[in-house]
Amino acid sequence: xxxxxxxxxxxxxxxxxxxxxxxxxxxxxxxxxxxxxxxxxxxxxxxxxxxxxxxxxxxxxxxxxxxxxxxxxxxxxxxxxxx
Amino acid sequence: xxxxxxxxxxxxxxxxxxxxxxxxxxxxxxxxxxxxxxxxxxxxxxxxxxxxxxxxxxxxxxxxxxxxxxxxxxxxxxxxxxxxxxxxxxxxxxxxxxxxxxxxxxxxxxxxxxxxxxxxxxxxxxxxxxxxxxxxxxxxxxxxxxxxxxxxxxxxxxxxxxxxxxxxxxxxxxxxxxxxxxxxxxxxxxxxxxxxxxxxxxxxxxxxxxxxxxxxxxxxxxxxxxxxxxxxxxxxxxxxxxxxxxxxxxxxxxxxxxxxxxxxxxxxxxxxxxxxxxxxxxxxxxxxxxxxxxxxxxxxxxxxxxxxxxxxxxxxxxxxxxxxxxxxxxxxxxxxxxxxxxxxxxxxxxxxxxxxxxxxxxxxxxxxxxxxxxxxxxxxxxxxxxxxxxxxxxxxxxxxxxxxxxxxxxxxxxxx
Numbered sequence: 176x177x178x179x180x181x182x183x184x185x186x187x188x189x190x191x192x193x194x195x196x197x198x199x200x201x202x203x204x205x206x207x208x209x210x211x212x213x214x215x216x217x218x219x220x221x222x223x224x225x226x227x228x229x230x231x232x233x234x235x236x237x238x239x240x241x242x243x244x245x246x247x248x249x250x251x252x253x254x255x256x257x258x
Numbered sequence: 259x260x261x262x263x264x265x266x267x268x269x270x271x272x273x274x275x276x277x278x279x280x281x282x283x284x285x286x287x288x289x290x291x292x293x294x295x296x297x298x299x300x301x302x303x304x305x306x307x308x309x310x311x312x313x314x315x316x317x318x319x320x321x322x323x324x325x326x327x328x329x330x331x332x333x334x335x336x337x338x339x340x341x342x343x344x345x346x347x348x349x350x351x352x353x354x355x356x357x358x359x360x361x362x363x364x365x366x367x368x369x370x371x372x373x374x375x376x377x378x379x380x381x382x383x384x385x386x387x388x389x390x391x392x393x394x395x396x397x398x399x400x401x402x403x404x405x406x407x408x409x410x411x412x413x414x415x416x417x418x419x420x421x422x423x424x425x426x427x428x429x430x431x432x433x434x435x436x437x438x439x440x441x442x443x444x445x446x447x448x449x450x451x452x453x454x455x456x457x458x459x460x461x462x463x464x465x466x467x468x469x470x471x472x473x474x475x476x477x478x479x480x481x482x483x484x485x486x487x488x489x490x491x492x493x494x495x496x497x498x499x500x501x502x503x504x505x506x507x508x509x510x511x512x513x514x515x516x517x518x519x520x521x522x523x524x525x526x527x528x529x530x531x532x533x534x535x536x537x538x539x540x541x542x543x544x545x546x547x548x549x550x551x552x553x554x555x556x557x558x559x560x561x562x563x564x565x566x567x568x569x570x571x572x573x574x575x576x577x578x579x580x581x582x583x584x585x586x587x588x589x590x591x592x593x594x595x596x597x598x599x600x601x602x603x604x605x606x607x608x609x610x611x612x613x614x615x616x617x618x619x620x621x622x623x624x625x626x627x628x629x630x631x632x633x634x635x636x637x638x639x640x641x642x643x644x645x646x647x648x649x650x651x652x653x654x655x656x657x658x659x660x661x662x663x664x665x666x667x668x669x670x671x672x673x674x
Contacts, residue, residue: 187567188566189570217600218669219508219656220508220509220510220511222498222510223499223502247561
């Protein structure tokens with residue numbers, strides 16, 4: 176896999192760190208009580224095949240956070256955007 | 259046909275013309291009492307133990323491809339029970355005991371070889387952690403031995419003991435651990451289940467799960483609808499996709515794991531060795547190839563292949579531990595898809611849908627668990643209560659906060 180970083184151009188996979196699904200959003204209630212929203216956010220996953228938006232960090236490059244759209248069934252990188 | 263020394267000699271005299279197929283090519287019937295989705299190690303073992311230990315009527319195993327094409331045929335064949343947490347140790351030890359009697363039980367040579375596993379430690383803190391794990395194992399009746407540097411060097415002289423960054427200080431050893439022939443495990447369970455009347459239906463992909471009023475009624479497949487009294491999902495690697503057919507979301511992500519094998523070499527490594535400072539494990543197959551692997555890729559994947567940075571990382575780990583490996587040539591590599599759960603431990607449980615059961619989340623440790631996974635899933639499906647050694651593997655343990663996190667990595671599946 177190679178990614179086209181908006182700042183640095185095409186770079187190898189080993190410069191990037193995968194972090195998480197970009198579709199997940201953290202509940203805004205502060206987390207004082209263990210609600211179903213928190214359980215879903217922390218533990219439950221859609222884990223579908225096909226294209227997926229995810230956060231990657233260009234750790235060995237420009238240190239930018241990137242939103243990468245990637246087909247998890249083929250590893251094809253569909254787009255790399257700045258958040 | 260029963261396999262024995264006599265049958266081999268008799269067949270040799272007849273020019274090997276009398277061998278029969280190990281299992282029938284079954285055609286799907288309109289209805290079964292139990293349908294197992296997934297003809298991998300877990301599904302086949304479940305069908306076998308259902309037929310052997312329980313009276314549940316007609317059983318079918320549905321496999322979308324051919325037997326052994328999934329993770330059961332893609333692993334590095336290691337069997338062990340050197341876990342450290344209470345929910346895990348009894349289960350994996352039960353599995354180890356089943357491995358010890360497996361070949362006689364299923365009348366099939368699975369090449370179970372108890373050659374031992376050496377987990378190498380490289381610093382004081384790691385020695386303390388391994389001593390603790392070894393003690394936990396011994397308290398559960400599992401064999402464990404802590405070796406210091408001199409004792410380890412007598413047994414395994416070829417490690418890089420004086421590596422400047424990762425000096426070898428000793429190892430935690432489980433001598434009853436070892437390897438087994440992975441394909442033979444699938445074939446052996448398939449043959450033994452078939453002999454007890456289980457229909458093994460290959461090239462039969464499940465495309466839907468029929469549910470009425472919260473009760474499972476059967477499955478839709480590429481070979482037509484099949485009714486079922488009970489349905490068990492045992493499709494680790496594709497668990498989320500199959501569970502979604504029943505409207506379920508799981509605490510699982512799919513990740514790719516690679517494995518590697520070198521060219522065939524003369525006998526060199528007579529045990530299983532793991533590197534403690536990185537992620538690397540190695541054994542030698544009976545064909546002579548060095549079989550090794552390391553970390554998962556680190557990003558979600560349904561593609562059964564990995565990328566080069568992981569290959570580089572695994573080989574660096576190997577060479578830091580055993581510099582001699584630099585002279586061996588890599589022959590081939592392959593990948594498989596792992597069901598990575600949020601705590602690194604598996605799930606064997608009922609689902610919110612009545613008569614639909616789930617077995618999955620094996621992370622990259624499913625092979626060693628194959629016998630116990632099948633045994634306990636069969637117990638759960640037949641009796642509707644968990645087997646005592648698998649009672650911690652609940653689907654609701656995440657919401658309830660009863661995680662079984664051996665590595666202590668938290669809800670980060672790519673780090674387990």
